[in-house]
Amino acid sequence: MSLQKLTKLYLPAIENELRQVVDSASGTHFAGLSEMMTYHMGWEGQGAGAKARGKRVRPMLVLLTTVAAGGKWQQALPAAAAVELVHNFSLIHDDIEDNSSLRRGRPTVWKKWGLAQAINTGDAMFSLAHLALLRLDETLSPRIILEAAVILQQTCLHLTQGQYLDISYENRSNLSVADYWPMVRGKTAALLTTCTELGALIAESNYETRATYRRFGFNLGLAFQALDDYLGIWGNAAQTGKSVASDLLEGKKSLPVLYGLEQDGDFATRWAKGPIPPGEVSKISAQLEAEGARTYTHNEARRMTQQALQALEDAGPRGDAGEALFELTNKLMQREI
């Protein structure tokens, strides 16, 4: 129950920090820019609320790691806000790049305000993310803040590298499971790695402990994406807020699909023939399952979750926050599998 208790304590502080940062970009002339950001963050507009905001997993991970490593969570709030804003900046741009109309059950920013404003709003949120981090200034030494700034910015570069692969895979047919990991390391694992590393850094952990927390975040990220890919085909639309089986309709090269291509069976033959229409989705997902992709993806997600839990144990996290990190990991992995 540590997770529930600490979520109740941290979440309002995270939202408050996020709002302070986002509000810093408002002003007489820029109310419309703020509106797009507060909409996307789930605070304002049609469908605003807890569901639209998402779970704020990343900032929770920063605060919990900070405390589990012996630091104060209040000190880490700027870093927590920063990772959540980086995540949300990337969602605004990803929604354009993936041509997605819905995000958490609501129209995406580009769908509501058009392409040009959406690209620019993502850019604004990107700047705000890094400005949020630089607010660490108030409590930590310049040397640590600079290190944190480099870590977060390198992660943003890794995000774009992963996204580059994801987009470029859409025009390639000769892919295998080996192509999956460099993409997911960038797209998902990089930011979760940074969440846990920033926590350990702010708690002023030694080098070895930081590396162990990195390993925890990294494996959590890989497991998280593998599970997301699983849910993208065999998930429940009401729960994910996305269209049913949208990954197959969009031709997304997810882990089950890459596994299926590697089998070079009926699925691969059908896939090579071109886009899958809505009417064919259930047949194709059954075919994928028959060729072992569902079990494989399930097992990979579970294997990496075990690796994450092992790393977490090795890091020796303390107290309630440590317990909450174990809970969080287990909970994330029980979304649907």
Add this chain to the structure above:
Amino acid sequence: MSLQKLTKLYLPAIENELRQVVDSASGTHFAGLSEMMTYHMGWEGQGAGAKARGKRVRPMLVLLTTVAAGGKWQQALPAAAAVELVHNFSLIHDDIEDNSSLRRGRPTVWKKWGLAQAINTGDAMFSLAHLALLRLDETLSPRIILEAAVILQQTCLHLTQGQYLDISYENRSNLSVADYWPMVRGKTAALLTTCTELGALIAESNYETRATYRRFGFNLGLAFQALDDYLGIWGNAAQTGKSVASDLLEGKKSLPVLYGLEQDGDFATRWAKGPIPPGEVSKISAQLEAEGARTYTHNEARRMTQQALQALEDAGPRGDAGEALFELTNKLMQREI
């Protein structure tokens, strides 16, 4: 001749610094991402060369200000690379937002590689810009680097605020010259202000001198944009690398257009009726000129150039680099007027 001499000295070092930063994002899996960046920077691909690279005005401004304020130009190379990469990141995204097919006479990144890759490549360059700045680490104190990082990131936020206004003006007809300045302060003046401020900061100037260099960069930026708007209607396409009179065709709310709308005469009446086709451009630009917009824009550009020169004089810049800053300002303003 100081400008020519110092350009010969600084420019190869700027290109070298830029390439080091951009190359840091390459790697086995990401050659295609690097290719888009090296193309955009004018180093590789069809039409690569000095013309495609542009004049590198912003990094030159950083180095010249650093030296004119008493610092060493070599120390400022990371900041010089950073501002040029911020500028180029914003060009990649602006070209999408403005639906521009050509940049410096070459196809734009989105035109060559598509929307999704272009947005993502801009994001990658955005990260690289800030990583470039953090390389100041090697020569300056953490306190100064942090201050520089905040200045540059605030500027990026201002860029998006200016761009937000620019895009939103496209759907408004009740605009006047007063709406122009908040847009241009963000879109153009913010980054030039930062170039001169970073130079003074790296040279460890006192607060007053930094403020005076800021004022120089700010007025230079306003003058530069006013002139750009002038050239966007009365300029020579071969010189600007853009389509002839593209600003009128695209309905861009530039300074001459806003001046014309404020006159509420024949131009404003025609403008309210909808888009201007290519065949009508020369008639409309003549109409704008007859209503005083050409003279007004010319005078505004000149007035702000005078203010920039005055601020520069007040800053008391030293030696060859100081002389070169005067030359640079005069040269920028003599592009076509």
